[in-house]
Amino acid sequence: MKSVIAFYRDVVGLTPDEDQPFPEHRFFRFDTGECKLCLHSASKPNEGRQKIGFHVESVSAVHQDLKAKGLRLRPLENEDGLACFDIRDPEKNRIQFWGKY
Known part of the structure; x- marks a missing residue:
């Protein structure tokens, strides 16, 4: 879970809010500004x-920032002023960024 925590902190830019290591699993929370993102370790990931x-606010700005951090991304498509793109975190969870181009 260390790699996925580092990804959301260092690459996506979220602020760590809480870390609770329990004997059977780990709970980690980020503050996104609008809501909380909670990560729970799983005994059998699928x-x-x-x-x-x-x-x-700006999909193109996020796209450029992630490319500058070394992520390989598909070209961003702009459709009627709105855009989105997907990436995967180190544990293969799919993440989508969407909003104005």
Whole structure:
């Protein structure tokens, strides 16, 4: 879980808010400004169709920032002033950023 915590802190830029290591699992929380993102370790991780979505002021600015941090991203498409793109965190969870281009 260390790599996924570092990803959300260092790459996505979220502020750590709480870390609770329990004997059977770990709970970690980030403050996103609008809500809290809570990460729970799982005993049997599986890959599903779920994703985390972040509405951002400028999708193109986030896209450029993540590229500058070394992520390989597909070109950003602008459709009627709105855009989105998906990435995966180190544990293969899908994340989507969407909003104005």
